[in-house]
Amino acid sequence: MSELRRAMGLRTVVSTSTGLAFAAIEYLAVAGLLSVVAGRLAWLAVLVAGLVVLLAWAFFSELCGIFPTAAAIRRYMQAAMDDRVALTVTLTYMTTIVLVIAADAYIVGSAVADALSQPRWLITVWIAGLLLLATWTNLRGVTVAGRVQDAATTVIVLVTAGIAVLAVTETPTAAAQLADAGRSTSVAGFVQAVALGILLFSAFEWVTTNAEEVREHHHIPRGMLVSLGILASVCALLAYGMGHLLSAEEASTAFPQLALGRHVLGDTGYAVMVVITVLTALNTFNGGFITASRFVYATAREGSLPPSMARLNDNLVPWVPVLVLAGTSLVVSVLVALTGAWQVLLGVGAALESMIFAVAGYCVWALRRRQPHVHRPFRMALAGPLGLLGTVLFGLLGLVASVTVEDELDLRPLGIILGMAALAAVYVLTVVPRLQAAARARAVAAPRRRPVTVPEEA
Amino acid sequence: MATTAEIRAGLDDYRQRCNDNARLRKMLRSWTRVVHFTATDTDAAFTVLIDKGEIVDVQERAQGAPDLVISATSEDLADMFWGDLNPAQKYLTGEIAVKGSAEDVMRVDAMASLIWID
Numbered sequence: 001m002s003e004l005r006r007a008m009g010l011r012t013v014v015s016t017s018t019g020l021a022f023a024a025i026e027y028l029a030v031a032g033l034l035s036v037v038a039g040r041l042a043w044l045a046v047l048v049a050g051l052v053v054l055l056a057w058a059f060f061s062e063l064c065g066i067f068p069t070a071a072a073i074r075r076y077m078q079a080a081m082d083d084r085v086a087l088t089v090t091l092t093y094m095t096t097i098v099l100v101i102a103a104d105a106y107i108v109g110s111a112v113a114d115a116l117s118q119p120r121w122l123i124t125v126w127i128a129g130l131l132l133l134a135t136w137t138n139l140r141g142v143t144v145a146g147r148v149q150d151a152a153t154t155v156i157v158l159v160t161a162g163i164a165v166l167a168v169t170e171t172p173t174a175a176a177q178l179a180d181a182g183r184s185t186s187v188a189g190f191v192q193a194v195a196l197g198i199l200l201f202s203a204f205e206w207v208t209t210n211a212e213e214v215r216e217h218h219h220i221p222r223g224m225l226v227s228l229g230i231l232a233s234v235c236a237l238l239a240y241g242m243g244h245l246l247s248a249e250e251a252s253t254a255f256p257q258l259a260l261g262r263h264v265l266g267d268t269g270y271a272v273m274v275v276i277t278v279l280t281a282l283n284t285f286n287g288g289f290i291t292a293s294r295f296v297y298a299t300a301r302e303g304s305l306p307p308s309m310a311r312l313n314d315n316l317v318p319w320v321p322v323l324v325l326a327g328t329s330l331v332v333s334v335l336v337a338l339t340g341a342w343q344v345l346l347g348v349g350a351a352l353e354s355m356i357f358a359v360a361g362y363c364v365w366a367l368r369r370r371q372p373h374v375h376r377p378f379r380m381a382l383a384g385p386l387g388l389l390g391t392v393l394f395g396l397l398g399l400v401a402s403v404t405v406e407d408e409l410d411l412r413p414l415g416i417i418l419g420m421a422a423l424a425a426v427y428v429l430t431v432v433p434r435l436q437a438a439a440r441a442r443a444v445a446a447p448r449r450r451p452v453t454v455p456e457e458a
Numbered sequence: 459m460a461t462t463a464e465i466r467a468g469l470d471d472y473r474q475r476c477n478d479n480a481r482l483r484k485m486l487r488s489w490t491r492v493v494h495f496t497a498t499d500t501d502a503a504f505t506v507l508i509d510k511g512e513i514v515d516v517q518e519r520a521q522g523a524p525d526l527v528i529s530a531t532s533e534d535l536a537d538m539f540w541g542d543l544n545p546a547q548k549y550l551t552g553e554i555a556v557k558g559s560a561e562d563v564m565r566v567d568a569m570a571s572l573i574w575i576d
Contacts, residue, residue: 004557005492005523070560071550143561213559294564301546301567312568316485443544450540453464 007215012146013223017207018230019153020287021200022160023100024107024280025349029199030238031246031256032346035406037193038183039176039243043236045190049197050232052397053204055390057228058380059360060205061221065377066367068211068220071298077359080366084428087304089359091424092417096202096352097292098325102332103345104284105130108277109337110254115274127333134285135326138293141315144286152282159276160257161234166264167241173263175247182248184407192407195400198357199350200235204228205360206291221378254342289322296321303439304432343405347413354398355417361390460536462502466518468539469495469504473513475573482572486511489565494524497532498555526558526566541574 008016033042067075073093077086109126113119144152183189204227211220242251242260250259261273297318300309313319336342364380365387380386402414476482489511496503505522507515520527530538534553537543546567548554556563 003523004527005525006559067552069549069552069556070563071552074550075552209560212556212563294560297564298546298550301544301571302550303544303547310571312485312572314481314484316565316568448540448542450464450468450537450542453461 008213010219013219014226015150015153017204017224017227019283020203020206023104023284025103027257031251033193034251037189038185039180042239045193046197046236046239049194053201056357059364061378062380064208070209076363080363087428088424092421093356097288098328099349101288101329106333106336108281111277123337124334131326131330138289138322141317164237164241172244176245179248195397196350198354202353217377293318293321344412347401348416351398351402354394358391358394361387460532465536468536472539483511491525494520494527496529498529500532526562530554545570
């Protein structure tokens with residue numbers, strides 16, 4: 001096959017993978033760990049979560065090697081399980097994008113309102129404004145260029161790491177010590193922190209959808225590995241720094257990173273972190289909207305979603321999915337803003353991510369049995385037992401994340417996930433067959449356009 | 459198995475339809491790309507040059523560095539150019555393979571979808 005004129009190199013794979021994972025929710029998720037485990041253990045929970053996610057890295061590397069396509073998630077699930085189950089899982093998983101966009105709108109809106117000393121009710125106005133702006137730019141077909149996204153990710157990660165390093169070297173505050181004294185040091189708390197910590201790596205695997213445009217296939221596994229290293233290091237430092245300096249009140253706001261910035265660099269640090277928080281929205285709103293709307297477009301073109309979802313505007317943007325995504329995100333983020341229940345959002349996000357990691361483990365295991373001779377450019381060691389182990393491990397971590405909020409038993413995340421999965425299943429079982437039947441009928445009724453050629457007689 | 463001439467006939471018709479479609483031309487107004495179409499079961503290969511949304515040239519053989527490479531059986535290529543198959547379905551089942559950016563893939567799919575809907 002010919003060499004592409006423009007192809008993604010390793011650096012872009014790393015920045016894409018890191019940028020997709022490093023949303024504003026990252027700060028909230030790190031602070032969320034402090035609600036279940038002591039600060040001196042939170043950084044360790046991040047590193048343990050990172051080690052566990054290495055299993056998921058191996059799963060996605062193997063699956064992406066077999067199916068190097070943007071449609072990989074559909075392909076490997078179709079090959080490993082019943083297509084109705086595969087589609088239900090995929091549709092449920094896609095709701096994580098809505099959650100991340102909603103969480104970012106809420107966090108950025110809250111941070112901006114705080115920076116401008118505005119009342120709490122104005123947060124919803126900021127959220128609506130941000131989502132409106134993101135929708136408008138998406139519908140106009142405006143996308144952030146790859147280089148800008150690379151630069152934004154680099155700045156976000158480096159500044160966050162710098163602030164975190166400064167925080168680690170500071171003398172602990174009395175308020176932080178007081179808050180930490182009341183936090184859990186139990187094994188149960190630590191396991192819960194690891195389960196929530198999975199969310200910190202959420203979406204690192206979306207870079208596999210770029211498999212068709214990389215210069216070398218091995219750039220994807222290598223890039224994801226480097227990205228995991230960066231995420232684990234920065235988040236561990238951040239967890240330690242937050243546990244070191246933030247009071248219980250500061251750690252429980254929607255913008256703990258701003259307080260951290262103020263602790264280490266005063267008003268300048270606060271302002272820097274406001275800018276960095278807004279910058280994370282650039283990646284999320286650009287990457288999230290594009291990934292989700294294009295996925296919905298492809299699924300509609302495949303015939304599994306209504307044809308209206310594949311309608312394009314004059315800027316070649318599937319406008320219906322963009323509007324649906326923006327509307328859903330607005331409802332979720334306003335609900336979170338009104339209830340302050342962002343911990344529930346973290347639980348749902350962590351559980352959904354663990355669920356997809358568990359599914360990936362199952363797919364690796366199943367495909368080793370069903371397609372043992374398929375070429376695997378990346379072949380993970382002990383795929384059979386590790387595939388099953390990963391499925392069980394991530395399944396359990398997902399369960400832990402979905403039944404606890406802060407350090408209390410709370411079934412709301414599980415209820416939300418089961419509700420979404422039930423909706424997806426009902427849709428797949430009742431609507432999809434009708435859509436597919438209609439598509440088949442249209443195909444049969446349509447006249448064949450290609451002229452029939454009669455082979456010449458010898 | 460489709461012959462090179464059959465694929466070429468389909469591609470010429472496809473080119474005409476794309477270039478005559480005002481909405482598609484508007485949508486692709488800033489899109490300039492080199493696309494290779496290659497058959498996986500014969501040695502047929504084509505280079506399609508797109509300049510600001512207009513297919514300005516079609517060459518037999520894969521020439522120059524492409525932005526996008528689309529591979530399929532000769533039958534599927536011919537059917538795709540005549541609008542007798544849904545390229546998105548074939549892509550999702552792996553029967554049509556692509557090398558290039560996801561945005562470019564979507565544009566090519568949009569071309570196929572729009573010229574047969576409009």
